[in-house]
Every structure is written in C-alpha cells, then in structure tokens.
Amino acid sequence: MSEPFEREDVRGDLHRPDADPAGALLLTHGAGGNRDARLLLRAAEEFAAQRLLVLRYDLPFRQRRPKGPPSPSTAERDREGIASAVAAMRELCTGPLILGGHSYGGRQSSMLAAQRPEVCDGLLLFSYPLHPPGKPEKARTAHLPDLRSPCVFVHGTRDPFGSPDEMRAALDLVTAPTRLVLVEGKGHDLAPDRSEAVPLAVEAARATFGFCDRAGRP
Structure with missing residues (x-):
C-alpha cells in the first residue's frame, strides 16, 4: 500500500515498511514515464518489504505536463527536484538514503550525486541510458x-542504450564500489512482470548497501 505525498514541489507516493525503516529509497521515472511506471511500482513494493521507506515521485518536467519527454534545457531543474525529494525524505528517515530511478531519472540522480556527493549514501540505477540507441560515440x-x-x-542484456560490455567499461570509470546486475534477454523497460529484474535489484542492493530485511537480518 502507498499514500500520496506532497511537500512544496515534491509530488509522489510513499510506501512505508511494516517496521521502523532501516533506510530510505527514492525512485523516479524515465523520460517517457511517470511515477506509476510498473517497474517503479514493483520496486517500491519489494523494497518496502525489506524495511525501506520508499518514495516514488515525479520529476519537475512531468509535473509541468503529463506527456512528452524532458528538454535538455530543464535538466538542471529536474536535478533540483531530486534534491528537494531528498530533503523531504531526510526529514522522515534518519537511516541511509539510496537515490535511484529508471533511465533518465537514474541518470539525473547520478549527475546530482556527482555534483553533491553528500546527497545520498548509494545509487540504484535501472537501465542507465549510457548513450542514445545506435550512437555509442x-x-x-x-x-x-x-x-x-x-x-x-x-x-537488460538487450538494452539498446548500452550493451553489457559498454556498461562494464563505463563502470570502470567509477572509483566508488559498483555492481552490475544483468537481466538476461530484457530490453530498456526490463519487463518487471516477466523478469527477475526487481528481485535481483533487491539482492544486489542488500549486498551493496547493507540494509536489513523484514526480519532484521543484514
């Protein structure tokens, strides 16, 4: 179950765990979606079951209009919206905060984390758009x-925004600990209802970030 969440310029849905939260996870959407994308819904449910307080939220460009892609000229405004969502969640949870999202939302989250390393304690990025399809340069x-x-x-191993080998090479640029989870045979949407993308993400996140499950086990 989730509940609507609005605070200043943050609009989303909050998923509360059954017990005191071990941390917080923020999830936002890709360029063509919104916070109700099936991938985000399933991920929010699964991570809330692992004792995380989860916020699914719309980026500022999606708040301004219900359809259509973001503009490069407003990307900074979207990152400001992510920072606002982080500030709101910091007021609700004192544990570690993981920042993430799908495609464009994940990319903007990672760019914010690069600009302001203190903004989060980890990144969970679904289908990072490494390059436009067909344009690896x-x-x-x-x-x-x-x-x-x-x-x-x-x-996904069939994601046109980056092959597994291209992703491995990109992750070599990151000096922080990284983990690449490949979802065999899936494309950019990760087919969350027909693949193990979300369970694999939960397993990798627990191993990487060290939060506890519903029974309190690390």
Missing part, C-alpha cells in the same frame, strides 16, 4: 568518475 559518462557512493546498475 555519444557516451553519457563524463560525471561517472565523480561518483563517491556505492552504485548498483540493473541492466
């Missing part, structure tokens, strides 16, 4: 060496 890697928090990347 336009790699979106400039900020990766500046990441300081542990990172989990969950990626």
Whole structure:
C-alpha cells in the first residue's frame, strides 16, 4: 500500500515498511514515464518489504505536463527536484538514503550525486541510458568518475542504450564500489512482470548497501 505525498514541489507516493525503516529509497521515472511506471511500482513494493521507506515521485518536467519527454534545457531543474525529494525524505528517515530511478531519472540522480556527493549514501540505477540507441560515440559518462557512493546498475542484456560490455567499461570509470546486475534477454523497460529484474535489484542492493530485511537480518 502507498499514500500520496506532497511537500512544496515534491509530488509522489510513499510506501512505508511494516517496521521502523532501516533506510530510505527514492525512485523516479524515465523520460517517457511517470511515477506509476510498473517497474517503479514493483520496486517500491519489494523494497518496502525489506524495511525501506520508499518514495516514488515525479520529476519537475512531468509535473509541468503529463506527456512528452524532458528538454535538455530543464535538466538542471529536474536535478533540483531530486534534491528537494531528498530533503523531504531526510526529514522522515534518519537511516541511509539510496537515490535511484529508471533511465533518465537514474541518470539525473547520478549527475546530482556527482555534483553533491553528500546527497545520498548509494545509487540504484535501472537501465542507465549510457548513450542514445545506435550512437555509442555519444557516451553519457563524463560525471561517472565523480561518483563517491556505492552504485548498483540493473541492466537488460538487450538494452539498446548500452550493451553489457559498454556498461562494464563505463563502470570502470567509477572509483566508488559498483555492481552490475544483468537481466538476461530484457530490453530498456526490463519487463518487471516477466523478469527477475526487481528481485535481483533487491539482492544486489542488500549486498551493496547493507540494509536489513523484514526480519532484521543484514
């Protein structure tokens, strides 16, 4: 179950764990979606069951209009929206905070973390858009060496935004601990209802970030 969450310019849905939260997870969407994307819904449910307080939220560009992609000129505003969501969650939970999302949302989260390393304690990035499809020369890697928090990347082996080998090479640029979780045969959407993407993400996140499960086990 979730409950609507609004605070200043943050709009989303909050998933509370059954026990006191061991930490917090923020999840936001890709360029063509919103906070109700099936991947985010399932991930929020699974991670709340692992004692995390989870917020699914819309980026500022999606709050301004219900459809259509973001503009490069407003990417900084989207990162400000992510920072606002972090501040709101810090007021609700004192444990570690993991920042993440799908595709564009994950990329902007990682860029914010590179600019402001103190903003989060870890990154969980689904289908990081390493480059536009068919354009590997336009790699979106400039900020990766500046990441300081542990990172989990969950990626389909058939994702046109980056092959497994390209992802491995990109992760070598990150000096913080990284973990690449490959979802065999899946594309950019990760087919959350037909794959193990979310359970694999939970397992990798627990191993990387060290939060406890519903029984209190690390």
